[in-house]
Amino acid sequence: MNIVVQLSRIIVGALFIFSGFVKLVDPIGSQYKFQEYFSESVLNMEFLIPYALPFAILLIVAEILLGVTILIGYKPKITVWSLLILTLIFLFLTWYSAYYNKVTDCGCFGDAIKLTPWETFYKNVILIALIILLVLKVSMVKPIFGGKIPKIITLISLASFLFIIQHVLTHLPIIDFRAYAVGKNIHEGMVFPEDGSIPPVHDFMLEDAQADLAPELLQKEKLMLIVIYNLDKSDVNGFSAIRETATKALEKGYTVYGVSASFTDDLLAVKEKHNFPFEFLFCDETTLKTMIRANPGVMILNKGTVTQKKNWVDVDKIKL
CATH class of the missing domain: 3.40.30.10 (Glutaredoxin)
Known part of the structure; x- marks a missing residue:
């Protein structure tokens, strides 16, 4: 069982880090996606549109940071429950998008990988199953480093992610996955x-x-x-x-x-x-x-x- 738990831990952590990273390098893209979700034709929450960028930054940082903390085993109980709550939100949004055909691309992997709404929904179903296992077996999620090292890694990671976002917002995406990237015809x-x-x-x-x-x-x-x-x-x-x-x-x-x-x-x-x-x-x-x-x-x-x-x-x- 321990092998299954650790494998689930690695898969969940890697997915959250990858998903967060491809959005970290282009937070404006996530802002546009939130604006689409908040629009009248989707969730009809237009009063939240002005706050799309803060929502995007919060989601990106939370997603990639949780990926880091589950891998290093920092605050495992808080981490696995936060992962479950966040993924349940993703699950609802992707189901809503797929069932009502509201948003054709949820933006879960930014512009790096395009998935259909149903593909994203089923991906989240599998992710939920892995996270529930981690919740049930959270006692097996141990820190991989002793002392204050996990905390230090978490704080350094958070500072790094915020710096990257600030840099990208001031300049342009560090990595451009779109069809108009430099070098594209x-x-x-x-x-x-x-x-x-x-x-x-x-x-x-x-x-x-x-x-x-x-x-x-x-x-x-x-x-x-x-x-x-x-x-x-x-x-x-x-x-x-x-x-x-x-x-x-x-x-x-x-x-x-x-x-x-x-x-x-x-x-x-x-x-x-x-x-x-x-x-x-x-x-x-x-x-x-x-x-x-x-x-x-x-x-x-x-x-x-x-x-x-x-x-x-x-x-x-x-x-x-």
């Missing part, structure tokens, strides 16, 4: 897989008042896209840096466009107020959020291949 992302599923890039359009300019712009060797997905939610402190970067890019022979999902009149007013040296094109807000976790942010493309991505705080590091 948007043309190739639009190709339909052989199994007939939806391609990774399927809503990418750069529209002016007359047409979609994406096919033309994706042929250019020097293209700078300044993403401001929503003017009302953008950080205006970055507008001066964006203007300077765009000006330098134009001098270097780049084609520069702003891309947003905001209303044309609002974009024209902002362009005039901040003296932006570029025109704005329209793109779907969800697509823009997927392209870059910044508002505003800058993407550099060479014939459809993403070569650089920066949050506005780092635009001075862009190589032109």
Whole structure:
């Protein structure tokens, strides 16, 4: 029995650490997922949408930290019961999503691994079984280190996780699992897989008042896209840096466009107020959020291949 308990402990700990890590490197993605769950069409808890990011950070830190503490055996009773409660919440949400077809991707593994709602639900059922075993046999969950070492490891882990989140929120995800990551080609992302599923890039359009300019712009060797997905939610402190970067890019022979999902009149007013040296094109807000976790942010493309991505705080590091 002890072997089964320790094996369950390792599996649960590894899953929670992996699941937490892929979200730790991109907490904004988890924020968007919470906003989706809180929306009127899903849980109808729109009053919680402004708190989506704190919820996301709390979940990420709790998930990965519990994975660490179950492996090292720190506070085993608190840990296994916390794992059970958290997984029961996941179980309900994934069942709700699957049964009512509300959220097609629960985001349990971030953008790293995509599971259907039912696949995620069954994964959680197995996880619940393993955790119940740990609850029943918690006396067998012993610390792997003596003295204060487990506590020290837990505190160092917590500090490290919080530092990573702060860094990622200030800059960009440490690891980018999305179809618009540096090195990915948007043309190739639009190709339909052989199994007939939806391609990774399927809503990418750069529209002016007359047409979609994406096919033309994706042929250019020097293209700078300044993403401001929503003017009302953008950080205006970055507008001066964006203007300077765009000006330098134009001098270097780049084609520069702003891309947003905001209303044309609002974009024209902002362009005039901040003296932006570029025109704005329209793109779907969800697509823009997927392209870059910044508002505003800058993407550099060479014939459809993403070569650089920066949050506005780092635009001075862009190589032109």
